[in-house]
Amino acid sequence: MPTVSSEELAAAAGVNSAKLRKDFSYLGSYGTRGVGYDVEYLVYQISRELGLTQDWPVVIVGIGNLGAALANYGGFASRGFRVAALIDADAAMTGKLVAGMPVRHTDELEKIIVENEVSIGVIATPAGAAQQVCDRLVAAGVTSILNFAPTVLSVPDGVDVRKVDLSIELQILAFHEQRKAGEGGAPAEAEGAVGVEGAAAKVTKPATTADSDRAGDDNKGPDGDVPAVMPA
Amino acid sequence: MPTVSSEELAAAAGVNSAKLRKDFSYLGSYGTRGVGYDVEYLVYQISRELGLTQDWPVVIVGIGNLGAALANYGGFASRGFRVAALIDADAAMTGKLVAGMPVRHTDELEKIIVENEVSIGVIATPAGAAQQVCDRLVAAGVTSILNFAPTVLSVPDGVDVRKVDLSIELQILAFHEQRKAGEGGAPAEAEGAVGVEGAAAKVTKPATTADSDRAGDDNKGPDGDVPAVMPA
């Protein structure tokens, strides 16, 4: 199949064909009227626009379970990412092979960054070490950081940080799961698990509101639509 | 600070105060006019709505580096998730302690799900095993799946799947990094890294368009705004 129409692509992706065409048009006019889009050419153009045709050297700092998992992750190489080095603060780890690559010590961090012209760093350290590692990465020239540590990093302007919270997705699933179970009393209720049990009784709200606890009210929003409190 | 106003919260979160109030109103009328929101009560209500006050037993299948990292992840317990069991297909892993918990063999999967009333499963297996594990989880009663394996899972209606691609975030960083480097020739260009080098020359487009390669065109969208091809 050398060409595809926007209609076919849209159907496959489950989106509107007009939107797909409009999106493509931002990249330029790469389609041929009456025929469609040349598949190979389209793939190339999108890849290039997304930066997939570039070689991005990255370092992974913190080679614990997560760091090792990331080092072994196959999806990186196929997207143009090249793991330039694995770095860990534990001297006992130095030289060990992870994903076929020797772990380097933190002392060499700056040198590694500069020599490999690394601009993207991945932090998979414990929370306590994250900010310190981040500062060193930035000082050495890294301008984009992917943070897996459960901390909010502060960085100077011009540096991008993206935080990945592995439990967020689980949270979203649990939210929908709660909905499936119905509004009524869900199973395995563990009141006070977050350490605020009795909060509803302590507050100064009228007892009627606090005690009824929303059981039975229809939870309509101000505009009358369904409750929109829903992650992603 | 026993209470907060929507204005303070909005400023802290960097959002509009009216939107924040409207969002809160979907949960009910928990504020007090002239005062604000009772912090403790508000935290409790939001926690409850989000499902944080419930106890969610989960199983993690595939105890490799990633599975182990997830088992050790601190963020789960604090959000109401309880790891009911770690499951792996490798008999050599059975009984080993990971995050202070013995690894169970896949043979016991169904039993574990049923006994613990697990409704959420996490798949951290290699891609090849994911669908099979998924099918068994669903058959045993799991209705929400968090998939870390690089495969698209097919599930019956009523089952939610969320796929986590660890390289997506890296991709987004690289995209912005590319933008920072300017439109001109970026460093470390690796033409053809995705195996389509020469694609621009092979296609049947007029040579003028293909060769100019968009250098110099202003890349305006159909409505005249800035190029909106930008992940997240």
Next chain:
DNA sequence: ATGTCTTTGTGAACGCGTGCACAAAGATGG
């Protein structure tokens, strides 16, 4: 008790993104 002041809750307006619908473009066949 009454007035003033603060802050909520929400109706209404605005703006942006999505989808519709069609003219222009190009391929294909006669």
Next chain:
DNA sequence: CCATCTTTGTGCACGCGTTCACAAAGACAT
């Protein structure tokens, strides 16, 4: 070379979410 048919590229309109702005509610001081 012309007619027809397919598919793109995009102006336009609709709808939804965000923001504005204000009336109602309650606290607090006098």
